[in-house]
Amino acid sequence: MEVLRASEASAYLDGIRDDVERSAVLAIHLTWLDNCSSLAKTDRLAPDTPIDMLLMYRAAANTFREPLAGVSGHSLVSDSGKVVNRDEATQRLASVTNTQKAQYSQRFLGEIIKLSNEASCEQDLLFFLKLYLLCLDRCTIDSITSGEISKASRLLADPDFW
Numbered sequence: 310m311e312v313l314r315a316s317e318a319s320a321y322l323d324g325i326r327d328d329v330e331r332s333a334v335l336a337i338h339l340t341w342l343d344n345c346s347s348l349a350k351t352d353r354l355a356p357d358t359p360i361d362m363l364l365m366y367r368a369a370a371n372t373f374r375e376p377l378a379g380v381s382g383h384s385l386v387s388d389s390g391k392v393v394n395r396d397e398a399t400q401r402l403a404s405v406t407n408t409q410k411a412q413y414s415q416r417f418l419g420e421i422i423k424l425s426n427e428a429s430c431e432q433d434l435l436f437f438l439k440l441y442l443l444c445l446d447r448c449t450i451d452s453i454t455s456g457e458i459s460k461a462s463r464l465l466a467d468p469d470f471w
Contacts, residue, residue: 310345311359313429318362328456330370332448335458337369340444354443356436357393361428365437368420373453377412390422394435401438410445417441 322338325331344354388395398418405411418438425432452458 310353310355313359313361314363318366321363321366325370325459327370328459329373329454331462332453332456332458332460333369333373334366335462336448336453337365337441337444340440340447341365343447344440344443354436354439356433358431358433358436360436361425361430361432364421364424364428364432368417368424368437371420371424372413372417377409377416390425391428391431392422392425392434393431394433398434398438401435405442409450410442413445413450414438414441 322331322334325334342348343350346353402411402414402418405414418434418441421432421434421437448458
């Protein structure tokens with residue numbers, strides 16, 4: 310898997326101070342490690358294009374920046390952006406039965422589409438949806454919106470904790 314802007318993504322994560330946004334980024338990062346990286350313990354989820362890690366992190370943070378409101382959860386709002394597999398992602402999104410999960414997934418894909426114009430190559434929308442759904446299966450939405458993941462991460466990084 311070819312990964313773009315990994316060092317910029319790492320710096321972005323290090324700079325996030327908001328616990329909700331940081332929890333969202335940590336959740337997608339850990340899901341990527343478990344399902345896509347060379348550390349994956351199962352069959353790897355692989356995109357059709359190189360993935361832009363900074364774009365993925367920013368999309369995750371932006372997804373949880375504001376409370377959900379007025380999002381149907383089952384359709385993509387934009388035909389723009391530098392993305393591939395839009396139709397497949399739209400079909401997969403329509404099959405998500407949990408309304409809250411569908412709403413956050415729609416918002417995440419909308420952020421990917423919007424930010425994809427900054428990417429050096431097209432981004433695989435179906436890959437990002439599959440990864441995001443795995444993320445929401447792994448981490449509850451409440452653990453992200455409460456900032457719990459970020460707080461636990463900061464605690465574990467505190468040398469006085471040990």
